[in-house]
Every structure is written in C-alpha cells, then in structure tokens.
Amino acid sequence: MDLHIAGQSPDRDERSAVDSVLGPLQAGKVESYHLQQERPDRSKRHLLLPVLHAINSRVGWISPGALNYACSRLNLPPAEAFGVADFYGLFSMKPRPRAVIHVCDDIACLIRGAPAICEQLAGRLGPPGAAEPSSGLTWLRSPCLGLCERAPAALVSAAGPKPWECALAPARADALLAAADQPEHRPEAPPVPTSRSVPQQGQPGLRLLRRVGRLQPESLKDHLAQGGYEALRRAVELGPERVIREVMDSKLVGRGGAAFPAGRKWEAVYRARSSQPVRYLVCNADESEPGTFKDRVIMEEDPYLLIESMTIAGVATGCERGFLYVRGEYPLAFERLSHAIRQARRHGFLGKRILNLDLSFDIEVRRGAGAYICGEETALFNSIEGYRGEPRNKPPFPTEVGLFGRPTLVNNVETLVNVPGIVLWGGRSFAAVGTPGSTGTKLFCLSGHVGRPGVYEVPFGASLASLLELAGGVGGSGRLQGVLIGGAAGTFLSPRELDTPMTFEGTRAIGAALGSAVVMPFDDSVDLSRILLRIAAFFRDESCGQCVPCRVGTVRQEEALFRLFGGDVQGIGQAPLQLAEIGQVMSDASICGLGHTASSAIQSALARWDEFSGLRQGLNPDH
Amino acid sequence: MEKKKPAIQERLPFNEPAPCPTVPVPPGPIPAPPPAAPRDQVTLTVDDKTVRVPEGSTLLEACRTLGIDTPTLCYLENLNPVNVCRVCVVELEGSRTLVPACSRRVENGMVIRTDSERVRLSRRMVLEFLASSVNVSTAPELQAYLEQYGGQPERFGPAAPPEAAEEPGTERPAVDCPTDGRTAATVAQPVKIDNDLYIRDYSKCILCYKCVQACGEEAQNTFAIAVAGRGFDSRISTEYSVPLPDSACVYCGNCIGVCPTGALMFKSEYDMREAGTWKESDQERTDTICPYCGVGCTLTLHVQENQIVKVTSPLDQEVTRGHLCIKGRFGWQFVRGKGRKK
Secondary structure, three states: OOOOOOOOOOOHHHHHHHHHHHOOOOOOOOOOHHHHHHOOOOOOHHHHHHHHHHHHHHHOOOOHHHHHHHHHHHOOOHHHHHHHHOOOOOOOOOOOOOEEEEEEOOHHHHOOOHHHHHHHHHHHHOOOOOOOHHHOEEEEEEOOOOOHHHOOOEEEEEOOOOOEEEEEOOOOHHHHHHHHHOOOOOOOOOOOOHHHOOOOOOOOOOOOOOOOOOOOOOOHHHHHHOOOOHHHHHHHHHOHHHHHHHHHHHOOEOOOOOOOEHHHHHHHHHHOOOOOOOOEEEEEEOOOOOOOOHHHHHHHHOHHHHHHHHHHHHHHHOOOEEEEEEOOOOHHHHHHHHHHHHHHHHOOOOEOOHHHOOOOEEEEEEEOOOOHHHHOHHHHHHHHHOOOOOOOOOOOOOOOOOHHHOOEEEEEHHHHHOHHHHHHHOHHHHHOOEOOOOEOEEEEEEOOOEOOOEEEEEEOOOEHHHHHHHOOOEOOOOOEEEEEEOHHHOEEEOHHHOOOEOOHHHHHHOOOOOOOOEEEEEEOOOOHHHHHHHHHHHHHHHOOOOOHHHHHHHHHHHHHHHHHOOOOHHHOOOHHHHHHHHHHHHHHHOOOHHHHHOOHHHHHHHHOHHHOHHHHOOOOOOO | OOOOOOOHHHHOOOOOOOOOOOOOOOOOOOOOOOOOOOOOEEEEEEOOEEEEEEOOOEHHHHHHHOOOOOOOOOOOOOOOOOOOOOOOEEEEOOOOOOEEOOOOEOOOOOEEEOOOHHHHHHHHHHHHHHHHHOOOOOOHHHHHHHHHOOOOHHHHOOEOOOOOOOOOOOOOOOOOOOOOOOOEOOOOOOOEOOOOOEEEOHHHOOOOOHHHHHHOOOOOOOOOOEEEOOHHHOEEEOHHHOOHHHOOOOOOOHHHHHOOOOOEEEHHHHHHHHHOOOOHHHOEEEEEEOOOOOOOOEEEEEEEOOEEEEEEOOOOOOOOOOOOOHHHHHOOHHHHOOOOOO
16 A cells, blocks of 8 residues: 555644654654554554544644644554544544533433533533634533533543643533633642542442542552452462353353353453464443443542452453553543553553563553444444444454454453452352342442432342432432433333332343443433433434444434424324334344444333323423 | 574475476366365255355355345445445344344354344335435435335435535534434535546445445555544545545546445546436447456446447456456547547
8 A cells, every 4th residue: 555645744743742652753664554454453553543632632633734644654544544533522623722611411411400501601602613713712512421420510621732631520611611711721620529429438338339438549559558459469379260260150240231241251262362372351441321430430539449450350361461441531530540550560560570470461541532332342442443433243252353353351340340359259259249140239320310429339139219219319309200221222211110120130121221220310300302302312423323224223213203202293193103113223233232222212211101291291392 | 483494495406407397288278276175065044945055155145045135235246245234134043133144154053034024124224214315316226125125215204405515524513403303314415526537426325335445455455535424424535525636546446336326426427417418228338358458357338329438347357356447447538539540
C-alpha cells in the first residue's frame, strides 16, 4: 500500500500531541504495512485511539493536519483513521470551542433536573453544539455519564496545553458555566463523601465494597495494609489449575450483563496455551449501560483491588499482557487506575518477575471515547486494535479468536473483583452465599426515585422490594409507578412484580434479565413515554450502524414510538404491530447484543401498558 | 531456538556436474495437476432435506447446493463475507438468534430452516428497512426480493425531506430528536460528481461495505474510502469527505464493480440515465481480453447503439476475479478514436 497523504501538514501543537503518544519522529522509521496485517499486536496501530485522544484534548478537535501526521507515523490510510475517529462521540471532526460541557439527559438525570440545566445552558450558549469555535465554550447533551446516584450529572472538558476533564454531580448550570469559563485551570470539584455513592459504607458483611471509604484510593500502602496482594500470593501458591478450579467451584458468572460462567472462559483460555502461547486478558470497564455506575465506584474507590484481580486472572490463565478498557467518560477512574498501575509496576507487582517470581504480567489502560457499543466484547477488541468499534460475528468466540486474533479472556470489572475473595476463601465458600443459580454477592445500582441512591451490595436472593427498602424506599412522590431493571437494555417491571428475586434465574423466570443490575424506580409523576423515547433515542445514537436491523431498526423504532404516543393519530393503529416487528427483527437478526436488546425495555413497558399510568398520558404537546 | 539451516551451498550439490541437463518432455497433452486432497464432507439438514457439503462451506453454499434461493445483498463471490445486511439469515436449531447464511460455516448435524415465519419476517423487515431509507430505484435485485417477501416500505410513513445541503454527519445529531414520527428518515443527499469517470450517489447506498473491501485489502489496496460516522449516520467517506481527486483514489473502479445498488456508477451511465437514453434491454454484452497489458483480464463490454457504455469483468474470471484497473475499466475511448486506422 502506498500511503497517500495530501493536504495540511501539522503545526507545532498537532505534532506535539501525536508525539506525546508515539515519541519523537525518527527519520526513516516507518511502520510496515505488512506488520499490521501479519502481527497486529506488534504493530502500532493499536495506539490510534490514544493518539486521537491526545489530538482531541490538545487541539480541541481532530484536525486534518494532526490526523495526517498521525497517519504518516502509524502508516495508516487517512480515510480509515478518519472513519475510526468519526465513530466516537467524544471526538469532534470539526473545530469547536475549547471547553465543552456534556450534560447528561439520560433517564436517571432526566427525572432529576437535567431538563432545567439544559434549558439554562441553551439560554446562555444557544442550542447544543451551536457555539462558534472562537467563543471558547459550548455544550452538548450526553448519554448516561454513570453518575446516576448523584444526578443530574455533567462532564466538563477543556482542551489545550494542559487539558482537563471534570465530572460534576450533582451539577448546577451556574457551576458548570463557571468551571468552563476558565479552561486554563482545572476546577476544584466540590468534595463528595463516598457515602453518597456507597450508603452502606463501613457496614459489616460487605465483600466487594468492604474497603470503600476506608482507604486512600491512591495509596498502595493502604492497599497492602488492608490485605492487598494476599490473594495474588495465595493464587501463586495454588497454581493456575487450582485457581481455575476454585473459580469454577465458585460458580461465578459474568456481572457485565450476559451472565456467562467465568470459570469456563478461564479454563478455555488456559487450555489454549499449548497451541497459542500468546493470549490476552481484557478487563471490560466500558461501563455505559444507562443507570449503571457500580464499576465506576470500584475503580474510583478501590483501584488496586481491580489491578490485583486482573493480575490473578493473568497469572492463572497465563496471559502476560492485559488491557484495561475504561469508559472515556470516567476521567477520575482512568486517572486513579493509571496511577495504581504505575505504583504497582514500580513496586514489583506488575511487569516482569512479579513478587520476584518467574511470572510476568502487565496492564495497559485504554480510554474509550464515547461509544456504548464498545462495551460489547468484540467491539471492544476492535476499538483497542485501532479499528471502528464494530462488533465481530460470533462464532468464533473471544476465548478462541479475540484481541489481535489471539485467545482472550474478557471479564467485567465486578466479575474480576470477586476473584480475590474466591482465591482466599475458596470457591465453595463463595458459592455458599447467594442462591444455587446465582452465587456470591451482587452490586446493584439504585437511582431514580429512590430514597438513598447508590451502589448496594447484597447477597443474591434479595427481592426487588427488599432492595428498594434497603435504599430508603420509593422516592419522589412515594407512589411507585414502575421499576426499570437492567438498564436501557433491560425490562420495566410493575409494582405487582416487586417480589421478584433479583437473581439471574429469578429475573429470567419472568422474562426479564438482571443485566448490569440497574434498579431504577419511577414515581407516578413520571411521564414514562418520555423515558421510553429517551431509551429509543439512546439506541438510535449508540447503534454502530454496521448491520441493517439495528442501524435502521433503532430509527424506525423511535419514529413508531412517536406515532404511538400521539405525534400522528393516523399512525397509531399500526404502531404497536410495527414496534413488535421491529423488535423481533432486531433481536433475531442483529449481529450483537446491542441490537438484540434495543427493543427490550420498550417492549416490556408496552406489555404492561395498563399498569403504567404515565404511558397513557401520551406526549405532552409542549415537548 | 530454531536449528540453523545449513548454508545453501551445502544443501545443493552445485559442485557436482548435473546428471541430466534437460528433462525430456513427455509427448501428449500437458498433464492436469493432481487433484486437491478431498475435503471432509459435512452432513446437515436444510428444510428437512439432508445435504452433504465439503467442510468449510457456508450455509449459503449448502442452500445453493439444494437449489434453495437465498437472498443476499452484501455478499459477493469474490469478497470475504461481512454479513452486515442480514437478509440471508436462516434459523439454526439451538441458536437463540437467526444466523447469517453467507458467513456461518456448516457443522455436522446442523438443522436449518430457511423458510420459517421467523426467517421470512426478518428478511422482509430488512428489505423494508432498506427500501424505506434508501433510494433503490437502480437496484432491481433488491426490488425483486422486496416483492417476493411482500415488503411494504411505505408503511413507515412518507420519506423525510432530504437534509439541507450540509454534509451529513459532520455534527452528530446526538440526543436532540431529529424525528417526530411523521416521516421516515432516509439517507437522501445530493449526488457527488467530482471527477469524469464515476459518480457517487450515497442516497442509494445500503452500506454493504463491498466498495470499502474492494478499495482496501481485498482488491486494490488503496484505502481511499472507509466507513465513517456511526449508526444511521454511518456512511462511506474519504477523509473529511474530500472530493475523490484529493483522495487516494486511483480510479480502478473496482468499487463500481461490486456495488449492488447503483450508488457507484460510471459517469457515462449516469449521464445517459439523466438524459433518458440508457436502455439496458438494448445493450449487448461482449467478452474480450483487455488490450493494455500482459495480465489478460477479461472485459465485458456493454454496448448500446454500437457505443461502449460501460465495462465490467466476470467475477469467475481466473486472473483478477472481476477486478480491473483504470485502463481496462475506463480506457475504451480509443476504440472510436478519430485517428484510429480502420
């Protein structure tokens, strides 16, 4: 391939942004295209996403000069790199103001003050994204920022020589404007006690949240003083096969939404060692399901726990390189994890000769850039490799052909942080907690109209009603209309279904799914049709666009919902049938889980049509 | 550590005189190459019929062995299947979802249904989705399938008016609702005419990815175009949507060769269609060998009223599997050149 790079050459800023990731340009050193094809893991293409981040935060947008320079350094065709950059929501492909306020108007924030913030910002700055680049400040609406327990949430980012990002929740319009007005200085976010996110903080009986609030998240010393790396030492003592057996015995299943037995993945990747010496571990920390924030809390408050868990997984399955893919909207988690990794490496807990033994394992952190679909495991691989985050067809499954074409173990954050406990106390004792089909404890994300929103850890088996009670009961008006469980890809339940046990098998029995363990109650004042339309808009925005059922189906679904809720009286008769058919083709024929579940919450709400007073209100004509 | 191979002089007895300087050529025709090792056969059931196909075949190939008509749009024999259009989906017993026939490999004991209610619904919906969002007027195959499956694309409402001339997708619509449900969103946009050889009408694009494959590593290795944007906003684009002359395009036209909907079209064909003089039924197709170089690609000349109006190449052509270069594809004007000796 002859690289054809025409047009603008980079200015100093653009060059320094790219060089900050790739190092200074060395004459005559160009990566061979052959390498990209034959040994993608040795090629530098996987640095495309970090390079794009560097450009966006230095220049403020992905400028042609910078992209051209990055392409010449990585030996990439500009059209392809443009296609990758244009895929992500956090990158701008045209000039925009240096400071950007991302206001979450997703379901949890929608009922807790986001519309008022949007209105105030629109009054000051005009419609979202409309401001001139020279004005220095603009605002955008954003999908769920994963700060639902402190809704309404917003994320302010400022590009420049010293770029910064800052999440504000609860957010106020004046505070956002004040923060964004001085892009040179990172604002001091008002301190929020961890008990706001983890109301159970300090209570006995917690496993995963045991240490939250009791240690300095940045401090390796604290981690070591509170039992850190005991589990890794124990895992090394036990040896890979025994560790994997304990994970099997624990019956731990994936906490990311698909509920696949973790032990089976571990074993498959371990078994592949004879034919495939190079294998990878990937931690899926691209937590983007609306209403989900449990992984964020773990990563922010106990980062070393995750780093140690990944190390155990890497050592047990024989992967020497791990990737930690953190959602782009989690700047604090990214910062703390990067710091924790540096510390662990410096003190011999990562890198070559871990614990002074003949073991090596290291972790690279990657930041997502605003794409829900990258939480799908194969889309995540593509994203890491420097391609568009489009899911791959399965089979083959990641344990056979995963990251860089190698067998790959991919686990969610919460799944992994269960592992140290399993290693220390044994799989059987782990499985003794919970129900036979759902072992251990579970983190639930309670937000919306609930007394004390936050992450709650309970042994599997608790009913939906008892979870709500634990979190202070129904908030808002106190009269419950319905509960969304599992997030935008989840299911609406009516008050009559509150005795549903919140286990994998319990939710499955009523045709629902635990998903990412979102529990979001809505009081009777909420216009549920607005919520459904927001969910439909979410999937329309977040569909990757690769397959027809999802690319067009998510659009047609939103249109049909508008007709259903009174936008067009003529269309009402047809709308329910259309929605059912659209739902069926998306769940039957889409490539990946996003398409399969893009109609699930909407269909579940329509199935409980008579029980939700807020659906019959129809659309308020003012909206 | 790999054992070091002996130096080439040690392996080959160059120092000794060759025993026989020439190998006598046996009389008679050149013998055929030995047959390839037979592949293992896989047995599966398709629509209650048992079929045996070689290992590594796809479900689509198994269906075709049985003569079962399976619609395809993003599939083409000379490209790797990307299975994005999902119109070829079939029902696989034991699978929660339908599976794409074009890419799914056969396995022993598979039980497949190609004409169940579920399959028909999915195929009809995919065709309706495409026909309601894309201009399919120059995609006769798609129209035929639409009719066969009883699709009614107009039921999603009248087509939305085309977006203003602004380049689509430069600003993500984000969560500001661009719809009110009164109209059905489409990909309508102006035709891109930026060179003399071919035009790009992306209002006819179903995003089958074939042009990107042909431009990239599956044929031309030029990478002038890629998929950009996301969701409904996804589109085929050069970097920053620059016109083709500013891009890496080498005008091989292999993207036109694989386009199933006429979104990519010879300028000659486009002009004739605009003028109303394009008459496909009157055209004669003649196969010939490209006169330019020694590769010997087969050209299919499409001739209307004694004029070459476009050039294609058969997909099963051994040399380049239907792909050509700029000269073979576009360089036919000399045939009727004024100075040419008759």
